[in-house]
Structures are given as C-alpha cells and as structure tokens.
Amino acid sequence: MSIAGIKGMNDILPGEVETWQFLEKTAREVFRTYGFSEIRVPVVEKTELFCRSIGETTDIVEKEMYSFEDRSGNSISLRPEGTAPVMRALVQHKLYNLDSINKLYYSGPMFRYERPQKGRYRQFHQLGAEVVGVDDPKVDAQVLAMLDQFFQEAGIADVELQINSLGCPECRPAYRDLLVAYLEVRLESLCDDCKRRYRTNPLRALDCKSTGCKAATAEAPSVLAHLCCGCDTHFGKVRGYLDGMNIPYAVNDRMVRGLDYYTKTTFEMVTTRLGSQNAVAAGGRYDGLVKQIGGPALSGIGFAMGLERLALLKGDEAVVRDRPEIFLAGLGEAASDRSFLLMQELQRQGLRAEMDFEGRSLKSQMRRADKLGARYVLILGEDELSRGGAELRDMDAATQEDVQLDQLLSVMIERCGLVRRDKA
RNA sequence: GUGGGUGUAGCUCAGUUGGCAGAGCACCGGAUUGUGGCUCCGGAUGUCGAGGGUUCAAGCCCCUUCACUCACCCCA
Incomplete structure (x- = not known):
C-alpha cells in the first residue's frame, strides 16, 4: 500500500497553483502600495508564545495546537496563526526603535488540529498584514481599505465587509457582566455549549447557530451601546473614514473573535459561498498584545486571509494557459x-x-x-x-x-x- | 471530540433478485511515405479502499478496519 499524505494537509498541484500565485502576486502589489514590508518568521515557536497571546482558554490553545517536545525537552508548537510570531519578532529585534510605525505582512502555512471540511484544513495558509505602533482610527481605516482593494483587484466578488467593536479593558468587563446577567436568566433556552461557557465566554452565545440561542439572544444588549467614550469615538471615526472612502461595509454587533487579544475594531470579510466557513479574512485591533508577550505597550491592528478559501472563491478563472512559443x-x-x-x-x-x-x-x-x-x-x-x-x-x-x-x-x-x- | 454520506479505470460515474468488470471523458495508435484541432476506426488500463465471514459463486449480503467528504464544534 502506498504512503498517503497526512489528513488535512493538501498538495497544491499544477493547475491549482496558478491561482495561488495570482493571489499572492495581487496581495504583494496591493500591500506594497500601502507601504507594507514582508517579514518571514519560523513555522514553530515556543508553545508559551501562543498560550500568552491567543489565550489559555481558547479552543485553539486548548485542543487544536500541534505541540510537542523537542529533543531538549522544550515545548514547541507549529504556529496556529501568524500575528503572535510576527509580534515576537518585532519585539525581539526591537523594530519599533527603527520607526514609530511598522507595517508588515507575512504569508505561509499555519497548523490547527481540527476535523477537516470544506475550506478548513489542518495545514492551511494565511496571508496577513499588521500595523504596529499607532492607534489612530485612520490606521484602522487604512487596513480596511487595503483589504477592500485586495478583494477588488483579485476580482473576488460576493464578499461583504463586516465590522464591529469589542471595546477595550475599560468598557468590556462591564458589558461582559451585563451579558452574563442577561444570559443567566435565559439559561434554559441556550444550547449545551453555550450553557457551559456562558460565564467564561458569554460573547460566543451571540454568534451561536442554534435556534434556541438565536431566539434567547435576540434582545441581548449590544456591545456597541456599551462602549466607553474612547472606544465609541474611535469606532465612529473608523466608520466615518470608510464612508469617506466609499468603502462598503455592514456593522455586525454580534461578531465575536476566537482569539482573546482583540480590542476595539474587529472585522471580517464574509461570504455565503463556502459552506459553513463564512469568513475568508478576519482581523482586528490588538492594543494589549505586544505588552502581553513581554514587549513595550504598542498598539496594533491586522488581519489574516485564508488562502485556501480565497482560492476556492476564485476557482480557476484566473488561470491563463501558458503556451509554449x-x-x-x-x-x-x-x-x-x-x-x-x-x-x-x-x-x-x-x-x-x-x-x-x-x-x-x-x-x-x-x-x-x-x-x-x-x-x-x-x-x-x-x-x-x-x-x-x-x-x-x-x-x-x-x-x-x-x-x-x-x-x-x-x-x-x-x-x-x-x-x-x-x-x- | 460527535454525526451523516461516499469508496469500482487517470477523471466523472453506471453496475439488475449474488452469476465472466462497464460507459463517457482523458490517454495511446491509425485513416495512401512527413502535418494539429473536427470526424471515423482501433487499443491499453482495474488489489471493485483493505481484512475477514456467508455461499458452488460476492463489486453486490454480514462483520471489522482505513481513507475521503460534508456538517456540528471552532475558525482563515
């Protein structure tokens, strides 16, 4: 019997790879015009990096990481996402001393141990961008504009930009308490998962697909109505800039994040064409992250796009045959x-x-x-x-x-x- | 981790109440010496996912197992 590849880890064959090259080329060109430089970081990092950044209680860290001991007994992990390694590199090489704003992009394989399905694989590829050092809402709007332009130039239609604000350490705890209290009196109608986590991750219930949860959370308080003054004006300015740039978007106050480090602006590029995987790109602001991994208190914002999902949306329409002369x-x-x-x-x-x-x-x-x-x-x-x-x-x-x-x-x-x- | 679906030629798939393994596409060769596409003729190709069982006989029935796939969960 011949040896097969690993479950959830795919070969990208001639005929498919052209689509990938097109997407990568388009991203490089668009990102360049916004002043981003590429950074390449290793595929493995100390496990601790991901625990501290993504969050100990997230699904990614709890049950999806490829973690193992190397020969000297250190716990290392295949990276499940790109932002933490990039921030680690930024801190390690003190890039923030060279310039007060750093605009970086990266591309490469990520690993999560999940059951594969359409648009979701154990080795998957992300193309992401990060801006570190400035928390002005113009930066949020720039990042969103760049994302929008990428989709335009890549010719991927049928996607919608959704934005939300998750607040900051000032206002989120209060909103969270409010939501817990709201859920507490409606526990009976929640699904088992949401019942279990309504205290640890109450936001999740807002995004739950079960009909019971949908009904129970219909009247739930909105994050947006409970932002502190700073977050509220920040979000308002981001929206204002988007309007000014004629970039279409929808506000989705039920959008939540799977990673703990997000603050203020969050966003997703969603589609209905990929089965149950509706996000093709996602990101947000992470003002506390750099400090959390032991660096200075630098704000940041970024996103990652799933290349497999982009390639599925693009199909092979972009491929022009390379004819021999x-x-x-x-x-x-x-x-x-x-x-x-x-x-x-x-x-x-x-x-x-x-x-x-x-x-x-x-x-x-x-x-x-x-x-x-x-x-x-x-x-x-x-x-x-x-x-x-x-x-x-x-x-x-x-x-x-x-x-x-x-x-x-x-x-x-x-x-x-x-x-x-x-x-x- | 949980549930459903599917495994037969390179690809997409037929295969009857159990009775010799099939089609289309693709591939290869040919249609008056050395000229493509269209057409026509011809050809090769199988561990029927794997292992076991029932039977005179299993692609088909039973058991086990593996893989793929979709969905839940979660996420890019």
Whole structure:
C-alpha cells in the first residue's frame, strides 16, 4: 500500500497553483502600495508564545495546537496563526526603535488540529498584514481599505465587509457582566455549549447557530451601546473614514473573535459561498498584545486571509494557459538531435520551447504540439536538415514557411517579441 | 471530540433478485511515405479502499478496519 499524505494537509498541484500565485502576486502589489514590508518568521515557536497571546482558554490553545517536545525537552508548537510570531519578532529585534510605525505582512502555512471540511484544513495558509505602533482610527481605516482593494483587484466578488467593536479593558468587563446577567436568566433556552461557557465566554452565545440561542439572544444588549467614550469615538471615526472612502461595509454587533487579544475594531470579510466557513479574512485591533508577550505597550491592528478559501472563491478563472512559443518536431535521429540543440538555444533566450523525447511519429508530435498550445512548430526532417532549413508552422493561422536554421532564433525573437528581461 | 454520506479505470460515474468488470471523458495508435484541432476506426488500463465471514459463486449480503467528504464544534 502506498504512503498517503497526512489528513488535512493538501498538495497544491499544477493547475491549482496558478491561482495561488495570482493571489499572492495581487496581495504583494496591493500591500506594497500601502507601504507594507514582508517579514518571514519560523513555522514553530515556543508553545508559551501562543498560550500568552491567543489565550489559555481558547479552543485553539486548548485542543487544536500541534505541540510537542523537542529533543531538549522544550515545548514547541507549529504556529496556529501568524500575528503572535510576527509580534515576537518585532519585539525581539526591537523594530519599533527603527520607526514609530511598522507595517508588515507575512504569508505561509499555519497548523490547527481540527476535523477537516470544506475550506478548513489542518495545514492551511494565511496571508496577513499588521500595523504596529499607532492607534489612530485612520490606521484602522487604512487596513480596511487595503483589504477592500485586495478583494477588488483579485476580482473576488460576493464578499461583504463586516465590522464591529469589542471595546477595550475599560468598557468590556462591564458589558461582559451585563451579558452574563442577561444570559443567566435565559439559561434554559441556550444550547449545551453555550450553557457551559456562558460565564467564561458569554460573547460566543451571540454568534451561536442554534435556534434556541438565536431566539434567547435576540434582545441581548449590544456591545456597541456599551462602549466607553474612547472606544465609541474611535469606532465612529473608523466608520466615518470608510464612508469617506466609499468603502462598503455592514456593522455586525454580534461578531465575536476566537482569539482573546482583540480590542476595539474587529472585522471580517464574509461570504455565503463556502459552506459553513463564512469568513475568508478576519482581523482586528490588538492594543494589549505586544505588552502581553513581554514587549513595550504598542498598539496594533491586522488581519489574516485564508488562502485556501480565497482560492476556492476564485476557482480557476484566473488561470491563463501558458503556451509554449515553439514546439520542435524532428523526424529521425539526426533531426531530433539538431532540434534538441535548437531548443536549448531558444530556451536560453527566454522562449518557452518544447519537443518530443520519445521518437514519436510526426502526426503524434503535431498532436502533442497542439495539445500544449504551441504557437509555432518547427518541422525538421532529413531533407530540410540536409539543406540547413526547416518548415516553421504557425499553428493558429495554419500556415507554414521555410526558414533557415541559422535564422530561427532571430525569426522567433522577432515573432514573439520576447527576450529574457535579465539579459539586456 | 460527535454525526451523516461516499469508496469500482487517470477523471466523472453506471453496475439488475449474488452469476465472466462497464460507459463517457482523458490517454495511446491509425485513416495512401512527413502535418494539429473536427470526424471515423482501433487499443491499453482495474488489489471493485483493505481484512475477514456467508455461499458452488460476492463489486453486490454480514462483520471489522482505513481513507475521503460534508456538517456540528471552532475558525482563515
């Protein structure tokens, strides 16, 4: 029996990978215009980093981390998300001393031990961005604008930007108490999960899909109505800037977060096209996080996009076929050898050239050239070879002409207008 | 962790009350010497997910197991 891959960890095959490359390229271009620099951090970190940042009682830390001891007995974990490692690096290298604002983006695999389903995998990929050092609502609006622009340029429609504010250490405890009290008298109608956690994580009930919880929380107090003065004006300004930039959004005061570090502005880019996975990007402000992992008191805001989910939404519509410029069809050993050398000369010039390595008939070489989508086919037989020429067939026009082999390079470069950029 | 669905050719899937393993697509070859697409003709391909059981006989029935998938939970 052959060895299969690990459950929930997928291969990205030719034909799919083009979509990923498109998404990554689009993100790099958009993020660059907003002044973000890439940062690359390791895939494993000390387990403690995630416990302290994400929260000891979150599902991620409690039951979803790939944690293990290395050979010296330290507990390390495959990263379940990207923000904590990036903040760790920022603190470790004191990047905040180089500039008062740091705009960083990252991309790479994350790991969570969950049951896989559509749009949810054990190894998944996130592309995220973080702004650290400034808590002005303009920064929130910039991040949201960048996210919006990414979706526009990536051509992903059918998504909605939802925003909320979760308050800060000033106002959240009071709201939380209020909500606990509200839930307490309605415990009977809550689902088992919400009953169990109404004290530890009451916000979760607002987001619960069970009909009982939906009904029970219909009249629940809204976070937005209980923000402190600072959070309320902050949220108001963010909304004002979004309106000013004509960025569409919806306020969703029942949006909650799975990670403990979020404060004030939170947001999600949601879709209805991915089964039960409705978030394709999510993020928010995390003003206490850097200090919590042992750094200075720096505010921050960021988001992460799920590449698998983006790729599912995008499908393969973005993929344009990469056609070979030329296919060299040689007949007989001598012609085949000569074709091989010619092919290499073309490739060295940056032209995509292909040939047959299996000594097939001309007919089947033509078929293959057609299948690959070659623009031109060079037909080289014994006769042509002896006089130093060949037939160059234009596959789209279905016409062909004689060319001298020593002219082939210049003819092809002229036709395809393609010279390797790094040569000149 | 819990529940449902599905495992048959490279892919998508048929397969009758248990009786020789099938189709379409894809692939390969051919249709007057060396010319693609369209058409036509021909060809190869299987551990029927795995293991066990019942039976003269199992893709089909029974048991076990694994994988994939969707949903719950949770999240990107």
